[in-house]
Amino acid sequence: MVASSVLGFPRIGANREIKKVVEAYWAGKVSAEEVTKVSAEVKKTNWTELKQRGVDFIPSGDFSLYDHVLDHSAAFNAIPKRYQGQGLNALDTYFAMARGHQANGVDVPAGEMKKWFDSNYHFLVPELDVSTEFKLNYNKALEEYKEAKALGVTTRPVVLGPITFLALAKATKEAKEGFQPISLLPKLLPVYKQLLTELKSAGVEWVQLDEPILITDLGAGFESQYASAYPELVSVAPKILLTTFYGRLETNVNFLAKLPIAGLHIDLDRAPQQLDAAVAAVNSTSIVLSLGVVSGRSIWKTDFAAALKLVEKAVSALGQDRVLVSTASTLLHIPVTLANENKLTEEQKDWFSFALEKASEVATIAAAASGSQDSKVASAIEANRASIAKRRDFEKNSDDSIRKRVSSIKPEDYERKNPFATRREAQKSLNLPKFPTTTIGSFPQTKEIRQARAKLGKGELSESEYDEFIKKEIESAVKFQERIGLDLLVHGEPERNDMVQYFGERLNGFVFTQNAWVQSYGSRYVRPPIVVSDVSRKGPITVQWSKYAQSLTKKPMKGMLTGPVTILNWSFPRVDISRELQAQQLALALRDEVVDLEAAGIKAIQVDEPAIREGLPLRRADWDAYLGWAGNTFKLSTAGVKDETQTHSHFCYSDFDDIFPQIQRLDADVISIEASKSDLKLINTFKRYGYSNSIGPGVYDVHSPRVPGDAEIQERLKAMLTHLDSTLLFVNPDCGLKTRGWKETEASLINLVNAARWARENHA
Numbered sequence: 001m002v003a004s005s006v007l008g009f010p011r012i013g014a015n016r017e018i019k020k021v022v023e024a025y026w027a028g029k030v031s032a033e034e035v036t037k038v039s040a041e042v043k044k045t046n047w048t049e050l051k052q053r054g055v056d057f058i059p060s061g062d063f064s065l066y067d068h069v070l071d072h073s074a075a076f077n078a079i080p081k082r083y084q085g086q087g088l089n090a091l092d093t094y095f096a097m098a099r100g101h102q103a104n105g106v107d108v109p110a111g112e113m114k115k116w117f118d119s120n121y122h123f124l125v126p127e128l129d130v131s132t133e134f135k136l137n138y139n140k141a142l143e144e145y146k147e148a149k150a151l152g153v154t155t156r157p158v159v160l161g162p163i164t165f166l167a168l169a170k171a172t173k174e175a176k177e178g179f180q181p182i183s184l185l186p187k188l189l190p191v192y193k194q195l196l197t198e199l200k201s202a203g204v205e206w207v208q209l210d211e212p213i214l215i216t217d218l219g220a221g222f223e224s225q226y227a228s229a230y231p232e233l234v235s236v237a238p239k240i241l242l243t244t245f246y247g248r249l250e251t252n253v254n255f256l257a258k259l260p261i262a263g264l265h266i267d268l269d270r271a272p273q274q275l276d277a278a279v280a281a282v283n284s285t286s287i288v289l290s291l292g293v294v295s296g297r298s299i300w301k302t303d304f305a306a307a308l309k310l311v312e313k314a315v316s317a318l319g320q321d322r323v324l325v326s327t328a329s330t331l332l333h334i335p336v337t338l339a340n341e342n343k344l345t346e347e348q349k350d351w352f353s354f355a356l357e358k359a360s361e362v363a364t365i366a367a368a369a370s371g372s373q374d375s376k377v378a379s380a381i382e383a384n385r386a387s388i389a390k391r392r393d394f395e396k397n398s399d400d401s402i403r404k405r406v407s408s409i410k411p412e413d414y415e416r417k418n419p420f421a422t423r424r425e426a427q428k429s430l431n432l433p434k435f436p437t438t439t440i441g442s443f444p445q446t447k448e449i450r451q452a453r454a455k456l457g458k459g460e461l462s463e464s465e466y467d468e469f470i471k472k473e474i475e476s477a478v479k480f481q482e483r484i485g486l487d488l489l490v491h492g493e494p495e496r497n498d499m500v501q502y503f504g505e506r507l508n509g510f511v512f513t514q515n516a517w518v519q520s521y522g523s524r525y526v527r528p529p530i531v532v533s534d535v536s537r538k539g540p541i542t543v544q545w546s547k548y549a550q551s552l553t554k555k556p557m558k559g560m561l562t563g564p565v566t567i568l569n570w571s572f573p574r575v576d577i578s579r580e581l582q583a584q585q586l587a588l589a590l591r592d593e594v595v596d597l598e599a600a601g602i603k604a605i606q607v608d609e610p611a612i613r614e615g616l617p618l619r620r621a622d623w624d625a626y627l628g629w630a631g632n633t634f635k636l637s638t639a640g641v642k643d644e645t646q647t648h649s650h651f652c653y654s655d656f657d658d659i660f661p662q663i664q665r666l667d668a669d670v671i672s673i674e675a676s677k678s679d680l681k682l683i684n685t686f687k688r689y690g691y692s693n694s695i696g697p698g699v700y701d702v703h704s705p706r707v708p709g710d711a712e713i714q715e716r717l718k719a720m721l722t723h724l725d726s727t728l729l730f731v732n733p734d735c736g737l738k739t740r741g742w743k744e745t746e747a748s749l750i751n752l753v754n755a756a757r758w759a760r761e762n763h764a
């Protein structure tokens with residue numbers, strides 16, 4: 001029999017239960033026991049649902065209150081010193097690592113957050129050095145296995161693999177120059193052995209060790225790390241399914257097939273072409289091959305016929321018992337269920353499947369591949385064939401005028417008329433002082449703002465009442481910025497539910513869900529729009545708000561747009577046409593918006609591309625192709641303006657080191673870039689590559705309520721000034737302030753303005 005498997009499931013709850021309880025806990029409104037109780041309910045629902053849908057291998061241990069990598073660090077005692085001895089209990093220490101802690105005399109910043117592979121999920125980067133004493137503080141995999149077992153569900157515990165864990169880690173600040181986290185592998189293995197031994201004695205049959213790092217270009221030496229670590233683990237562990245996902249293994253499959261592991265998982269959604277090599281590599285072994293044929297990244301229905309072709313190929317070589325039908329990766333990246341969507345049309349609903357529906361898909365495909373004669377399976381296969389055919393029909397309705405506009409883009413459409421030096425002169429008309437202060441765009445999305453939006457949705461507030469409310473918000477944001485002395489103002493983005501959704505809703509080609517939330521980081525969930533057809537602008541999107549904001553002040557107002565690559569990367573894209581074509585369509589829509597803003601008197605326009613780095617392919621060989629079209633679409637969206645108009649762009653959440661030369665190529669007049677959370681690593685990047693246009697490396701972290709002191713910001717500016725031309729430096733936070741409260745926003749920005757004044761006095 002071909003068994004079915006799910007590698008991981010969304011842990012946020014179908015109704016965002018975890019967000020609600022965790023935030024209530026942070027606010028001191030509920031106890032830790034309540035958090036445990038709600039977590040148990042969410043886990044129970046997930047496990048029983050997966051069982052009911054006929055999934056054979058159900059994951060456990062993949063639940064998290066914030067982030068699974070952070071869970072792992074906490075469980076393995078990889079807790080940086082600054083969080084220890086602060087008098088915080090285990091749960092509060094965990095949350096302090098996640099988001100900083102500033103109360104009752106304790107003042108520790110959060111750890112660094114990074115994008116998880118090429119997704120919009122963020123993990124907390126483990127911090128290690130030779131003094132890290134790994135020990136098993138608790139065995140989460142075991143606890144959740146038992147928890148599920150008590151509910152009558154046998155699970156396959158999921159554990160982050162040791163080599164991926166170390167590969168994702170960074171050295172602590174105290175570590176010696178040149179320290180490599182991977183050097184701790186010998187110290188780490190005994191703790192993994194303890195964990196796995198405990199699983200085995202509890203009767204666990206299979207354990208899933210996630211090693212997604214294997215689909216990246218590994219440095220030399222990794223092969224031998226696997227060759228030394230895994231035999232040791234295998235000797236004490238339940239059967240190990242080593243999983244790789246989000247890409248292709250390439251030659252790594254050959255050394256993996258030589259490991260004494262019981263199963264190997266490969267991603268056939270992202271890399272269907274790797275099937276033959278994997279079958280060949282494991283053929284003469286007893287390794288079970290787990291085939292990721294159901295996407296964990298896309299919300300489009302799986303084409304059963306195509307999936308079955310792959311599965312049957314493997315079955316004919318290896319036999320049914322050595323093949324698993326699985327989700328390609330964890331389902332963490334897609335929403336919980338389509339069942340909660342009431343506003344999508346039946347036609348649209350028929351195109352998609354979310355996490356629970358994907359679970360049914362693996363069960364059906366596995367049953368079909370096992371030769372099931374069940375009539376339910378046959379009708380599910382038939383229904384899928386019909387759905388796929390209907391979608392193919394729909395795809396034929398392309399928008400000719402947009403397709404034509406894309407195909408007639410000319411090379412000069414990507415370029416500003418003059419080089420930066422010329423534009424800079426022209427932009428003196430903005431009258432910005434040296435070290436101009438600005439923010440990234442959003443101000444706190446307060447309860448009042450969210451309530452007003454909810455009321456508009458329910459019809460309790462009319463469009464015009466809502467617009468009046470937004471105008472007042474803008475007015476108070478403008479007054480606030482004038483009062484504290486910022487130089488380049490923003491309108492604050494109060495009208496935006498989300499920086500991508502807001503634009504998607506005003507463009508043709510997108511559909512929206514009501515409940516399709518996906519975890520971005522911690523308790524921050526997003527509801528990515530879905531691109532279903534060709535994209536175009538319905539009409540001006542932001543112009544009225546920017547124009548209104550500018551009318552309230554003599555200081556320059558920055559227009560604020562989300563860039564084409566980010567809109568695409570933070571949406572669920574179509575899979576029937578290339579991402580490049582989708583980005584080009586978006587870029588043309590945004591270009592029209594940029595030109596309209598300029599015509600409305602807006603002299604600075606920011607086009608945010610925080611997600612440009614996360615879309616970077618995981619294999620270097622694929623970088624140039626991506627960076628080529630991604631960079632071009634950004635340029636296409638911004639190049640339509642006059643020299644006098646100052647273009648800005650913003651980047652955050654990622655390490656931009658390796659694509660910095662590409663950021664230069666975008667030729668924005670000013671960029672702001674997250675820098676504080678990553679310990680100003682960026683400074684070294686400037687050293688290496690230089691940067692010729694204006695730049696504002698963020699001077700403080702916005703993901704934590706912690707207020708940075710004057711001195712702290714001055715230090716950051718000083719560090720930047722060692723490598724950047726003082727006439728090019730802007731002063732701004734790391735990112736937008738929408739998740740912050742007003743209190744810390746005001747305190748932080750006052751300190752920021754003071755630090756800029758200090759810089760003007762001391763770096764004349």
Ligand code: MET
Nearest residue numbers: 440441442608610736737
């Ligand atoms: C994640 S980047 C956010 C940029 C946006 N303009 C904001 O300030 O919120």
Ligand SMILES: [Zn+2]
Nearest residue numbers: 610652735736
């Ligand atoms: Zn940002």
